[in-house]
Amino acid sequence: xxxxxxxxxxxxxxxxxxxxxxxxxxxxxxxxxxxxxxxxxxxxxxxxxxxxxxxxxxxxxxxxxxxxxxxxxxxxxxxxxxxxxxxxxxxxxxxxxxxxxxxxxxxxxxxxxxxxxxxxxxxxxxxxxxxxxxxxxxxxxxxxxxxxxxxxxxxxxxxxxxxxxxxxxxxxxxxxxxxxxxxxxxxxxxxxxxxxxxxxxxxxxxxxxxxxxxxxxxxxxxxxxxxxxxxxxxxxxxxxxxxxxxxxxxxxxxxxxxxxxxxxxxxxxxxxxxxxxxxxxxxxxxxxxxxxxxxxxxxxxxxxxxxxxxxxxxxxxxxxxxxxxxxxxxxxxxxxxxxxxxxxxxxxxxxxxxxxxxxxxxxxxxxxxxxxxxxxxxxxxxxxxxxxxxxxxxxxxxxxxxxxxxxxxxxxxxxxxxxxxxxxxxxxxxxxxxxxxxxxxxxxxxxxxxxxxxxxxxxxxxxxxxxxxxxxxxxxxxxxxxxxxxxxxxxxxxxxxxxxxxxxxxxxxxxxxxxxxxxxxxxxxxxxxxxxxxxxxxxxxxxxxxxxxxxxxxxxxxxxxxxxxxxxxxxxxxxxxxxxxxxxxxxxxxxxxxxxxxxxxxxxxxxxxxxxxxxxxxxxxxxxxxxxxxxxxxxxxxxxxxxxxxxxxxxxxxxxxxxxxxxxxxxxxxxxxxxxxx
Amino acid sequence: xxxxxxxxxxxxxxxxxxxxxxxxxxxxxxxxxxxxxxxxxxxxxxxxxxxxxxxxxxxxxxxxxxxxxxxxxxxxxxxxxxxxxxxxxxxxxxxxxxxxxxxxxxxxxxxxxxxxxxxxxxxxxxxxx
Numbered sequence: 163x164x165x166x167x168x169x170x171x172x173x174x175x176x177x178x179x180x181x182x183x184x185x186x187x188x189x190x191x192x193x194x195x196x197x198x199x200x201x202x203x204x205x206x207x208x209x210x211x212x213x214x215x216x217x218x219x220x221x222x223x224x225x226x227x228x229x230x231x232x233x234x235x236x237x238x239x240x241x242x243x244x245x246x247x248x249x250x251x252x253x254x255x256x257x258x259x260x261x262x263x264x265x266x267x268x269x270x271x272x273x274x275x276x277x278x279x280x281x282x283x284x285x286x287x288x289x290x291x292x293x294x295x296x297x298x299x300x301x302x303x304x305x306x307x308x309x310x311x312x313x314x315x316x317x318x319x320x321x322x323x324x325x326x327x328x329x330x331x332x333x334x335x336x337x338x339x340x341x342x343x344x345x346x347x348x349x350x351x352x353x354x355x356x357x358x359x360x361x362x363x364x365x366x367x368x369x370x371x372x373x374x375x376x377x378x379x380x381x382x383x384x385x386x387x388x389x390x391x392x393x394x395x396x397x398x399x400x401x402x403x404x405x406x407x408x409x410x411x412x413x414x415x416x417x418x419x420x421x422x423x424x425x426x427x428x429x430x431x432x433x434x435x436x437x438x439x440x441x442x443x444x445x446x447x448x449x450x451x452x453x454x455x456x457x458x459x460x461x462x463x464x465x466x467x468x469x470x471x472x473x474x475x476x477x478x479x480x481x482x483x484x485x486x487x488x489x490x491x492x493x494x495x496x497x498x499x500x501x502x503x504x505x506x507x508x509x510x511x512x513x514x515x516x517x518x519x520x521x522x523x524x525x526x527x528x529x530x531x532x533x534x535x536x537x538x539x540x541x542x543x544x545x546x547x548x549x550x551x552x553x554x555x556x557x558x559x560x561x562x563x564x565x566x567x568x569x570x571x572x573x574x575x576x577x578x579x580x581x582x583x584x585x586x587x588x589x590x591x592x593x594x595x596x597x598x599x600x601x602x603x604x605x606x607x608x609x610x611x612x613x614x615x616x617x618x619x620x621x622x623x624x625x626x627x628x629x630x631x632x633x634x635x636x637x638x639x640x641x642x643x644x645x646x647x648x649x650x651x652x653x654x655x656x657x658x659x660x661x662x663x664x665x666x667x668x669x670x671x672x673x674x675x676x677x678x679x680x681x682x683x684x685x686x687x688x689x690x691x692x693x694x695x696x697x698x699x700x701x702x703x704x705x706x707x708x709x710x711x712x713x714x715x716x717x718x719x720x721x722x723x724x725x726x727x728x729x730x731x732x733x734x735x736x737x738x739x740x741x742x743x744x745x746x747x748x749x750x751x752x753x754x755x756x757x758x759x760x761x762x763x764x765x766x767x768x769x770x771x772x773x774x775x776x777x778x779x780x781x782x783x784x785x786x787x788x789x790x791x792x793x794x795x796x797x798x799x800x801x802x803x804x805x806x807x808x809x810x811x812x813x814x815x816x817x818x819x820x821x822x823x824x825x826x827x828x829x830x831x832x833x834x835x836x837x838x839x840x
Numbered sequence: 841x842x843x844x845x846x847x848x849x850x851x852x853x854x855x856x857x858x859x860x861x862x863x864x865x866x867x868x869x870x871x872x873x874x875x876x877x878x879x880x881x882x883x884x885x886x887x888x889x890x891x892x893x894x895x896x897x898x899x900x901x902x903x904x905x906x907x908x909x910x911x912x913x914x915x916x917x918x919x920x921x922x923x924x925x926x927x928x929x930x931x932x933x934x935x936x937x938x939x940x941x942x943x944x945x946x947x948x949x950x951x952x953x954x955x956x957x958x959x960x961x962x963x964x965x966x967x968x969x
Binding site: 450451453454457458461462465540541542543556557558561585586587589591602604 | 905925936946
């Protein structure tokens with residue numbers, strides 16, 4: 163029972179007992195003395211006054227002292243957490259005189275904080291400039307880069323690396339490299355890198371792909387290592403595609419050619435019998451037919467090899483048209499893409515140059531300003547068609563165009579060269595309706611089918627060099643300082659509260675705190691198809707209906723990804739018992755364990771302010787004036803973020819009470835739980 | 841006797857094809873470039889043309905295009921017979937109106953069978969008209 167409630171009970175009890183004792187005393191005196199008039203009034207008045215007096219004194223104490231003390235406690239806690247918080251509770255009652263002193267304390271506290279912030283801003287200015295330059299460089303660099311500290315924790319990754327590991331939630335600042343690339347050879351190589359910065363190369367497997375990794379120690383550092391990655395899967399597969407057939411084709415070709423040469427020699431030497439002549443002729447016929455077949459195979463192989471080894475990359479057709487639009491608009495030419503967009507393999511810069519030039523030429527020849535562009539899927543090829551109203555072009559015209567240079571420079575390739583680079587040619591044909599004509603260029607088709615993923619927005623947080631200052635990762639997590647822990651704050655939304663009776667997770671949201679800083683972009687946000695209907699009662703809380711989750715993956719897919727996201731972090735949740743039970747129950751079926759320590763902001767808040775009431779997330783968010791975007795509360799990620807903000811607020815206050823390590827925080831939680839039970 | 845025009849710039853191939861077609865019972869004329877092929881087709885229209893792509897002057901593709909642009913030769917069977925074996929060239933030949941596209945080296949037996957089949961189809965088409 164909170165102390166306030168105990169005090170309240172004691173006061174009521176004391177008032178009641180005194181009042182009734184006075185009542186009994188007055189009744190006894192009345193019966194013994196049988197007073198009359200004023201004496202009787204005095205006896206009754208005096209006997210009952212003590213009870214009433216205690217009752218009234220309690221009221222006065224509550225109004226003048228107890229309530230002001232509680233308000234002061236909230237105000238002081240709020241100030242400690244957030245010096246800029248509003249002053250909703252000025253000292254009142256008998257504490258009113260504290261107002262000037264409190265104001266002075268608050269003002270001093272704010273000034274100190276402001277001065278500290280200014281100093282930090284001032285000191286960080288130069289660093290920020292250097293950082294901006296570095297970021298600009300890293301943003302445009304196409305080479306995927308990772309930088310890790312001596313404990314293999316990620317300090318930096320660039321957008322190219324983010325793209326390379328787009329499907330891997332283990333990419334994150336402060337995360338261990340072995341979670342991202344779990345190859346023993348890599349960890350071994352990192353530990354034995356030459357100190358002079360000379361590079362080492364490794365071929366690393368990563369989810370059915372092969373990355374060529376160039377790694378080197380950063381010279382004059384504290385053991386940081388730089389990794390440059392290249393996805394070589396395609397190159398290796400391409401090698402395999404032609405090496406093997408070529409190694410069987412060449413001996414076969416040699417064999418048949420040798421047979422032909424021998425037979426020809428025997429025949430030209432003369433002296434053979436008619437029967438032998440006939441047999442030799444038959445053999446030559448068979449060998450020449452076999453040679454024809456092998457040459458065709460060789461030709462196909464060489465064509466495939468030419469396409470594989472060129473500068474061709476997968477290009478989304480809509481990107482081609484989009485890239486052409488600005489320059490064509492300047493010339494008042496309209497190009498309307500029609501049909502279904504497809505992937506093609508193209509040397510995009512030169513193909514764009516060719517298309518731009520050809521559309522200009524078409525405009526001059528046809529006198530049209532409006533063209534259509536269509537990509538159609540052919541047999542192993544994609545037809546790129548430019549369409550206009552009118553007649554098809556003659557081959558003579560196209561032959562002339564093939565000889566035109568792409569630009570005026572001497573070294574510029576001819577249009578025909580660009581077509582050959584794509585193993586292509588062009589011709590013109592009329593549409594069946596004879597109203598429209600098209601210029602057709604077949605291009606190699608790409609194996610990809612689905613539209614490109616939306617471009618990943620450049621993220622502001624892709625490096626944090628302060629991670630290198632953190633203590634080494636250790637099994638003795640308990641001894642680590644709270645503000646140096648890797649914390650994963652999470653929340654779940656479920657179909658109901660009866661987890662043991664079949665209620666299921668429908669959404670998991672999580673965010674990460676590294677080095678006492680909430681990373682804005684490093685989040686896990688995934689809806690889950692629970693495989694059962696969402697009751698309307700729970701929809702009222704989180705707003706999710708069946709249609710919102712029906713296309714989401716099941717928990718068996720989501721939970722392993724969430725576990726990967728958590729990595730070696732310490733879990734945090736508000737009322738963690740519920741959320742932990744939710745993931746543990748579901749995890750038990752998939753063999754996924756959550757055995758790491760868990761911090762609970764509800765228990766920590768109770769431990770800090772045991773005399774205050776209201777430790778729900780909403781009440782605490784209000785008390786500490788935590789801000790969050792509208793409509794994000796009661797979403798898994800929204801609540802996880804508020805919980806993270808709350809935890810950061812509590813950390814400084816825990817520290818002020820000497821609770822600085824994970825072990826101490828867990829002990830406080832245990833004490834709160836124990837007190838609650840008892 | 842059906843008339844076959846062989847157009848190729850390689851005299852050795854022309855010689856072999858001429859011999860092969862004569863053996864199969866066709867009346868054969870030959871041309872070594874695109875211009876003379878066009879002249880021969882106009883003077884003495886053949887029943888079928890075996891046409892190479894790489895020719896001096898106008899290319900085999902252009903000869904094909906010019907022939908197909910004339911109403912009287914729209915249905916003349918034309919077989920492209922060429923060392924250009926890339927898929928795109930085959931597609932281009934067929935798109936411009938060739939009836940078949942055969943790459944060198946080729947089987948003589950299959951070539952003769954193909955020529956006979958095309959001539960049969962052509963004569964049937966004419967009879968139906």
